[in-house]
Amino acid sequence: GAVVSQHPSWVICKSGTSVKIECRSLDFQATTMFWYRQFPKQSLMLMATSNEGSKATYEQGVEKDKFLINHASLTLSTLTVTSAHPEDSSFYICSAGIAGRDTQYFGPGTRLTVL
């Protein structure tokens, strides 16, 4: 149980375009979803936290107008990287949390490459 999927698993786009990444909890309802970014040889850095039906909370230094998060239901959150640039190339990972539980369940990640 507690499976989280991400789509796509990898994407290559041109500079200036927008890319949408989906995160789904497959067999449970996630009260909260988290979005992380991981650069090579570095650890995961939390970008934002989203709760279903409310606005996402962004970590310091993360541009909310560039990284749009929509949490439309208890099983789906999307991250849109707008006007992507090469420096946005990274591994984006989502996770889902269940109310009352301290652990998070992570998706497999999405590798974004911006040319």
Add this chain to the structure above:
Amino acid sequence: SQKIEQNSEALNIQEGKTATLTCNYTNYSPAYLQWYRQDPGRGPVFLLLIRENEKEKRKERLKVTFDTTLKQSLFHITASQPADSATYLCALDIRNDYKLSFGAGTTVTVRA
């Protein structure tokens, strides 16, 4: 500022030996600490959670200890196998808001 440090970037060990990884933190008193496994190009997988009132926790060949006085957690993989080769991350809820902060990870390579 809060800091989470994992003792070494890489650890190479012989199959059958015990791997010991260290996670140190400063300027915080977390209610619990978690360990995750991450394989290349994949998301982290939860392994163990240990609370501040627990000294030790085990799961199969894994053992975690938590010393809140030293502000340190040790993660042991006993009878290691090549399949244990991965990066292991410790994580803390440093702001007590269910948001995790991760260490940089230790990459373990188990030689057959």
